Amino acid sequence: MAQLALQDVSKRFGSVLAVDGVDLSIEHGEFAVLVGPSGCGKTTTLRMISGLESATAGRILIGGRDVTNVAPARRGVAMVFQSYALFPHMTAAQNIGFGLRLAKVPKAEIVRRVAEVAATLQIEALLGRYPRELSGGQRQRVAIGRSIIRDPQVFLFDEPLSNLDAALRVRMRLEIARLRDRLDATMVYVTHDQTEAMTLADRIVVFNHGRIEQVGAPEELYDTPANRFVAGFIGAPAMNFIPAAIEATEGRELRVRFGPASLPAGHLRDAAPGPTTLGIRPEHLYIASAAEADFHGRVEIVEKLGAESLAHLQTEFTAEPITIRISEQPAVQPGDEVPVRVGRERFHLFGEAGAIL
Amino acid sequence: MADAVFVPAARRRFNPWPAVIFIVLAVLAVLFLAPTAGVLLSSIKTNRDIALGALWTVPSELYWGNFAEVLGNPAVHRYFANTLLVTAPATVASIALGSLAGYVFAKLPFRGSNLLFLVVVSGMFFPPQAILIPLFRLFNAMDLIDTLYPIVIIHIAMGIPICTLLMRNFFATVPTALREAAILEGANEWQVLTRVALPLSLPALAVLATLQFTWVWNDFLWPLIFTQSDEKRTIMLGIVNLKGQYSVAWGVQGSLSLIASLPTLVVFLFFQRYFIKGMTMGAVKG
Numbered sequence: 001m002a003q004l005a006l007q008d009v010s011k012r013f014g015s016v017l018a019v020d021g022v023d024l025s026i027e028h029g030e031f032a033v034l035v036g037p038s039g040c041g042k043t044t045t046l047r048m049i050s051g052l053e054s055a056t057a058g059r060i061l062i063g064g065r066d067v068t069n070v071a072p073a074r075r076g077v078a079m080v081f082q083s084y085a086l087f088p089h090m091t092a093a094q095n096i097g098f099g100l101r102l103a104k105v106p107k108a109e110i111v112r113r114v115a116e117v118a119a120t121l122q123i124e125a126l127l128g129r130y131p132r133e134l135s136g137g138q139r140q141r142v143a144i145g146r147s148i149i150r151d152p153q154v155f156l157f158d159e160p161l162s163n164l165d166a167a168l169r170v171r172m173r174l175e176i177a178r179l180r181d182r183l184d185a186t187m188v189y190v191t192h193d194q195t196e197a198m199t200l201a202d203r204i205v206v207f208n209h210g211r212i213e214q215v216g217a218p219e220e221l222y223d224t225p226a227n228r229f230v231a232g233f234i235g236a237p238a239m240n241f242i243p244a245a246i247e248a249t250e251g252r253e254l255r256v257r258f259g260p261a262s263l264p265a266g267h268l269r270d271a272a273p274g275p276t277t278l279g280i281r282p283e284h285l286y287i288a289s290a291a292e293a294d295f296h297g298r299v300e301i302v303e304k305l306g307a308e309s310l311a312h313l314q315t316e317f318t319a320e321p322i323t324i325r326i327s328e329q330p331a332v333q334p335g336d337e338v339p340v341r342v343g344r345e346r347f348h349l350f351g352e353a354g355a356i357l
Numbered sequence: 358m359a360d361a362v363f364v365p366a367a368r369r370r371f372n373p374w375p376a377v378i379f380i381v382l383a384v385l386a387v388l389f390l391a392p393t394a395g396v397l398l399s400s401i402k403t404n405r406d407i408a409l410g411a412l413w414t415v416p417s418e419l420y421w422g423n424f425a426e427v428l429g430n431p432a433v434h435r436y437f438a439n440t441l442l443v444t445a446p447a448t449v450a451s452i453a454l455g456s457l458a459g460y461v462f463a464k465l466p467f468r469g470s471n472l473l474f475l476v477v478v479s480g481m482f483f484p485p486q487a488i489l490i491p492l493f494r495l496f497n498a499m500d501l502i503d504t505l506y507p508i509v510i511i512h513i514a515m516g517i518p519i520c521t522l523l524m525r526n527f528f529a530t531v532p533t534a535l536r537e538a539a540i541l542e543g544a545n546e547w548q549v550l551t552r553v554a555l556p557l558s559l560p561a562l563a564v565l566a567t568l569q570f571t572w573v574w575n576d577f578l579w580p581l582i583f584t585q586s587d588e589k590r591t592i593m594l595g596i597v598n599l600k601g602q603y604s605v606a607w608g609v610q611g612s613l614s615l616i617a618s619l620p621t622l623v624v625f626l627f628f629q630r631y632f633i634k635g636m637t638m639g640a641v642k643g
Binding site for chain 2: 050051052072073077078079081082083085086087088089098099102103146150
């Protein structure tokens with residue numbers, strides 16, 4: 001039985017349908033990350049799970065119990081907010097123990113459990129401090145402590161790292177990953193940062209326009225996206241999309257043609273002659289010899305990232321530059337004309353409606 | 358800055374405005390302080406000195422008899438007790454009700470709540486004189502004339518709009534995420550208000566307590582209308598009542614005026630420590 005299940009859940013704000021018939025099932029101990037662009041409905045979905053927002057339609061089940069109309073505190077969920085939401089007039093210890101005090105847990109028990117949580121998060125020295133005396137990362141740890149102490153069935157994270165600087169975000173990401181292993185808890189995590197999604201998730205749920213586009217393991221979404229939206233959203237830098245056409249040769253072999261290039265497309269089971277969009281990830285484009293090249297492009301900009309570089313190429317057959325990832329290849333300079341080869345069987349084709357072929 | 362041009366001080370154009378503003382403010386300060394100084398000087402002079410016309414001169418000898426007379430007068434004790442009986446409940450009740458209403462308007466809006474808020478706040482703009490006669494007839498019909506109840510009730514009613522306005526605006530600055538976090542921790546709305554919102558609103562509560570206390574304590578009109586016997590008079594009416602049979606007791610009145618203003622001063626000084634900024638600092642990322 002799923003620990004958390006959403007059955008045909010919708011949310012309407014006036015005339016706006018923010019979440020449109022979402023079905024989702026998350027198993028016990030699973031770390032599910034909801035990703036999508038701003039306004040896609042991921043945070044609204046999280047808030048409906050927490051009970052802070054009521055569902056317009058559908059059912060929400062936690063541990064098999066229908067909690068659709070249950071008060072937030074009785075759902076067995078705890079939430080870590082993007083803004084930390086620490087009570088500024090309380091110390092870190094009082095913040096962590098707030099829920100237990102409301103539940104009238106004996107004082108000695110609260111002290112014991114706060115100390116336990118503080119030890120887990122290594123914030124023992126901070127317990128007497130007020131939120132204003134803590135750094136961003138420390139505040140986030142206290143906020144996580146407040147959610148841990150109640151031993152909830154499901155943890156909800158609403159973009160918890162988006163207010164931290166880049167270095168701290170990486171550290172906190174590791175800490176959340178460790179925490180997740182230690183607690184063996186079910187976690188639902190909302191983010192718009194796909195690196196967080198890829199590194200933390202057991203499964204990623206991609207939202208767009210209030211609907212789920214695809215659910216799957218990070219590598220599954222990366223390697224076999226269900227449609228053009230997922231293909232473009234997952235992966236940084238984004239997948240290159242090139243207008244192309246599928247053609248059948250005299251020998252009945254299917255080939256995809258774009259610009260001067262023609263690639264075999266026999267491995268794509270749903271491909272049929274007609275217009276298509278070719279999707280190629282930057283790491284599946286290689287600088288090759290002129291003889292092996294599928295097309296040539298003029299280097300417009302080179303972004304040096306340290307271990308690797310990204311080159312943006314202008315071509316005659318695309319309006320947008322094509323991005324290629326260069327790691328251990330000869331360095332290129334803006335203005336260079338470079339021969340490029342497409343990795344065979346490493347590209348995707350999308351139909352006119354965006355579905356993968 | 359090679360192009361910067363040095364202008365000798367003597368050749369800079371004289372700007373008269375700072376001087377004009379300083380002089381105007383100084384004159385205003387003197388005008389505002391003059392009555393207080395007059396009362397203070399009167400309170401430490403004998404009636405004879407005052408009668409001789411030495412109203413604004415510093416006395417050659419301090420005379421404390423006026424204060425002794427006022428502090429030893431049982432009527433003054435009664436005036437103080439009556440004023441406290443009016444001021445304390447009126448201040449507490451108007452702030453409590455204003456806080457409740459303000460919390461609802463800020464954090465639990467409902468259809469038409471903005472209109473209702475405007476209606477409540479518009480209560481501030483009613484001139485007391487316009488409702489004086491209807492209220493007198495109402496309380497007369499209720500047989501409450503010459504009691505302190507009408508004064509308490511009116512001050513609560515007239516304090517609610519300003520308290521609601523101020524508290525609503527303050528609660529609006531308390532991040533909604535704090536309310537939601539408390540609710541997820543198991544708090545009901547009452548607990549969110551009392552354990553989260555109000556503790557964060559101490560500066561606003563301190564301002565309101567000072568304002569309301571001063572306003573009610575210093576009120577002259579409503580006690581004048583609704584009380585008749587000396588047993589029910591408040592301190593401001595008491596000052597007027599302390600006049601001699603044939604002459605005005607300036608010295609005694611001056612000393613009682615000073616003593617009567619002490620509680621408001623104490624309230625201000627007490628709450629002043631809560632007038633601090635940054636109470637919500639660290640609550641959310643900022």
